[in-house]
Amino acid sequence: MPQIAYLGPPGTFTEQASRALTTGFDAELVAYDAVPQALAAVRAGDVVAAGVPVENSVEGSVPVTLDSLVSGDPLVAVAETIIPITFDVLVRQGTTAAEVGTVASHPHAIAQVRGWLAENLPGARAEPAASTAAAAAAVDAGEFDAAISAPIVVEHYPSLERLATGVADVRDAITRFLLVRRPGPPPEPTGADRTSVAAVIAHEVGSLTDVLAELSLRGINLTRIESRPIRDRIGEYRFYLDFDGHVADARIGDALAALRRRCSEVRFLGSYPKADHSPSAVRPSASEQAFRASEQWLAEIRAGRLA
Template identity: 40%
Template sequence: MPEPESAPALRQYSYLGPAGTFTEAALAQVPEARGQRWKSVHNVGEALADVVEGSSHAAMIAIENSVDGGVSTAQDALATIPGLRIIGEYLVPVDFVLVARPGVRLEDVKLVSAHPVAYAQCLQWLSRSLPEHAHIPAASNVASALGILEGTSDADAAISPPGILDHHELDLLAEKIGDNDNAVTRFVLVGRTVAPPPATGADKTSLIVELPDDHPGALLEMLEQFATRGINLSLLASRPIGDSLGRYRFVIDADGHIQDERMADALMGLRRFSPKVIFLGSYPRADRSIVRYSERYADDVFVEARDWLRGLLSGEPGV
């Protein structure tokens, strides 16, 4: 009698934990990650190392926040760790709650534990509701709550993501305490180097580009590679390379896919211009918004121009 087939091995996904973080909420949006093994890690470097080593299929990391801008640790890691590709992006609304051990009342709160970024995003609410409070910095949004729960923090309350209430016995003192109702964090799912998925028409291409040298107009020359091909940039951020003062790399998100003729032409232009171009991936936009562009930048226009040049070189009559 034949032996029953064994179940396929579960894939592992790394994310910045512990449970209840915004990163976990982003990973929950990935259909192929549901029902698989999720590994909580301590930092971005650990998450990406899991991917490079092959122990994790992919890692979810925060890359950009609508209030605070780019996440420098993630951008620098992607610039310096080879063999990685962004395979998807996900948006998570950023909201915060104030939690405490059972029995603590809002009027009892004098010390508030919070990650510095979260604290800054809730400062207006805190100033109105707890004008005499003091801040105790925490290592993460979840660590702030665990500290008061485990007794390792002197704080009376903690600022945390709403998901913390699904995992721990805490009292909710206040919700929606963030100062910006439209705050959103953009996360990317990062895997090992693979061929880009087919274009969908609603895509984004991420790159890291270094300038060849420091001269007047160098940045403009780089940007012209996109502007002259009708490509819009949704992100342009500079990060120091670190080898000397005044040397920067640029983190770029461009609307479109590497399979688009205009994007492929721009990438070749960048390759000729820059000493180092890191292609991070072409992938569907989180909002699934179709990329619009002028007809003069349509794929068939680039193809016709290339065919025209070939005709000139081959001496075709009438060209």
Template identity: 50%
Template sequence: MPNRYAYLGPEGTFTEAALRALRPDESGEFIPCSGVDAVFAAVRSGAADSGVAPLENSVEGGVTATIAELINGAPLLIAAEVAVPVEFTLFAREGVRLADVKRVATHAHALAQCRGWLAEHLPDAETFTVSSTAAAARAVAEPGAPYDAAIAARVAGERYHLTAVAEGVGDRSDAATRFVHLVRPGPLPAPTGADRTSLVAFLSDDHPGALVELLDQFAVRGVNLTRLESRPTGDGLGRYCFCLDADGHVAEARVGEALMGLRRICKDIRFLGSYPRADADTELTPFMPARGTSNADFHEAEQWLAHIRAGQVA
């Protein structure tokens, strides 16, 4: 059966660029979805074999829709991640000048990253958020379009035959978005030596130091955290769960033991996967395990425990 990949569509989104960067089977089927929820639904139902969704942006932070889907509903696993530079262009139909632009459409995450530019160059324009940047470009291209311009990726402008009115309209030229490749639960990718583990932790009860205890499970085992985000559980004000990304693979003793520690102190843990890190090649400072926290240290301690449990105390 060919590989069927669900992604936030339509054609020309940054998510499609991320899917292509993940080097999919080119003979597979690309299934554009109208929202992140539809991407998850397609993978959960089996209508797609896997899916791609934006998770976080270096300027705007977490993509709420994706995080909510990861936390709730039938669990999916992250099998891979990819970071894509996001460059925004303002597109319109041919003949439209910047001064003519009164109504601008784009994705909420794109809008948040272009606010400074819009305030400076189009202070009077109304802004509209739609399901994706490419959906905005497609809408602008339609006859009788409700918007004068769309903020989208260059490929979207080309795909929908629009003209670039202004380029580089993002407030940060170095912005990047991290996308995740989602699969139904199954065998994990093998450890590569530069992996990431994602999970959601639900605390047992609310007490002073509860979050410190959670973080301590990682700290004492020398596991570096790369993301911590609190999200409401939906059970009332003040009720939160914690989305964490940690360096390492659950197959490594250091990470496995940290997860066992969490299991003992948390009400619930949702494991979201161990997968190769997208920034493995670009790491500036190589990871140096703290004293007593190398894989060899864990292995040696485990063997020692097995020996004393067997009465071999010499």
């Protein structure tokens, strides 16, 4: 059975995301200690793919993921998933709120439920754990009274039960994961796809405006942008761009070719179905038909058959 890497341990948001990313095909999930190690395992061929956080992770570091994606052999995303960040509060069966003296979790998870804790478990002392799953394991072992955990973890610990569910100080926070593998034919276009690239450009006035104009002139909808300094290349900047469309689309291919001419480096990070399946709106002037018609017209002109 093919193996897929993720940031462990089991029972975390990253396991939940990786399961969602691999729904429908048989794969064994393998936990790794850190995202760079999980990506190294994909590059080495030890696993076929890895599920990695790329936006607002609770336990992993997103900058580390982004830097690791572009350092080393190319990797491409083939699927994405977006999961809400809400926590379960788990206790040993029969424990009441009044009996909770200690509550454990990853410090970032504790930070995201601080308001809820003050209101609902005001007497409980927060204790750090290496992960949300490690917190549940410690409660299972009797070390703490309650754990702030990912919803998936209760499946691993039948002796625990939910004291509360859907806990989060901030409503509607989400975290986004990609399933990445070694380059190969991209997934078929679905009409609701996203394309990700990392582009390195000179750190000069207007260089990013020009790159984004290459997208907007072709009617391409940008969905995310983030700049990151490059460690060993003074005077250049790397931008992570996500936009609607598939590399097989004429307007996307045309834009990528333009980026290739304009940037000192463009790394294609994949075209994959959007998690929310929202169809890409395409202007008539940027449609497949418009591109085909304009190419045919140009060919006629060049052949001297039209003017």
